[in-house]
Amino acid sequence: MCETLILWSLNCEAYSNLNNTEILFIVEPAPGAVPATTPATAPATALATARAAEYPAQIRGSSEEAQELRRELDKYRKRNEKLMVRFEELMETLKNKRIKNFEDLAARDQESKIALVTLAKEAEAAPLVGLNIGFFGLTSTGKSTMLNSMFGKKVAETGYGETTTKITKYAGNKFILWDVPGRNDEVSYFTLEYISFFKGLKHRLVLIQATVKDMSSMMKLLDEINLDYDIVVNKFDMVPTGEQETFKNKIKNEIKDIGLKGGRNVYFISAENIESFDWLTMINHLTT
Secondary structure (H helix, E strand, C coil): CCCCEECCCCCCCCCCCCCCCCCCEEEECCCCCCCCCCCCCHHHEEEEHHEEEHHCCCEEEEEEHHHHHHHHHHCCCCCCHHHHHHHHHHCCCCCHHCCEEEHHHHHHHHHHHHHHHHHHHHHHCCCCCCCEEEEEECCCCCHHHHCCCCHHHCCCCHHHCCCCCCEEEEEECCCEEEECCCCCCCCHCCCCCHEEEEEEEEEEEECCCHHHHHHHHHHHHHHCCCEEEEEECCCCHHHHHHHHHHHHHHHHHHHHHHHHCCCCEEEECCCCCCCCCCHHHHHHHHHH
C-alpha cells in the first residue's frame, strides 16, 4: 500500500500538467521504515516530503509547509511564466496536428521539433534532494523486479502490468528510485514541469528486453535535450549461453544504427539473478 500522495511540491515530488491537472507521485515507504502518522483530517495538498535528516519515507503535513510549497510553485511559475506560455502554445499546435510522440514530431514537423527542444533546454532542472534514479521502460522489461532486487525486498508489485500513468517513488536510505511508466515520449508527457523532473534526476535508466527500438524515441528525446542515460537490458538470463555474445552485438548495433548519443553505458543484467552478468557493475556506477 502507498503511504500517501504528494501534491503540488514542485521542487520535490509533484508537478502539474499544462491543463492544471495534477500528475500524482505515489510515495512508497522506505524498506524497513516505520510509516509516519498523518492526521486523518490533513488535506492531501498539505502533505510535504521529509527533510533530509529524517528517514526518507516520513511524510509531514502542516498548513505552514503547504503554504511553503504553494510559494515555491508560484515562484517557479513566475520565473518561467513566459516559457510556460510558449510551451502551452506549442503543445496546442502539436495536438491540432495529431502528433503523438517525439519520433512522429521529428518525422513530420522539424520546425516544431526545434521549438520543443529549444524550450526543453531552457527548462530548469527540478532540484530533487538526494540520489535520484529514474527507471524508464515498458512493463515487460521487469522494472518492478529490478526495484525489488535493488532494495533487497519486495517494494513493488510484479506481474500486474501498468494501470497508471503516475510516477511512483521508492525511497531508500541511500537513494530514491522513480518508476516512470509508459514510453514517456508521448506528446501528453511534454510539459515544462515533466521535463524539469527528467533533468533533475541524477541517473536515467532506460530498461529494454529484446530490442532498443521499443524505447528509441524516448532516448532520442533525451539525446536532443542533452540528457545522458544508461541502457539496461534486463532478463539477459533468458538468452541461451551460446547466443549471448551475438545478442550483445545485436543490441550494440541497434544503438549505432539508430544513432543514439546519450547512452553512457549498456548493462546486460538479470534482476532475478543479481550475482550474474553486469548487475554489480551497474549498482556500483549508480551509487558511487
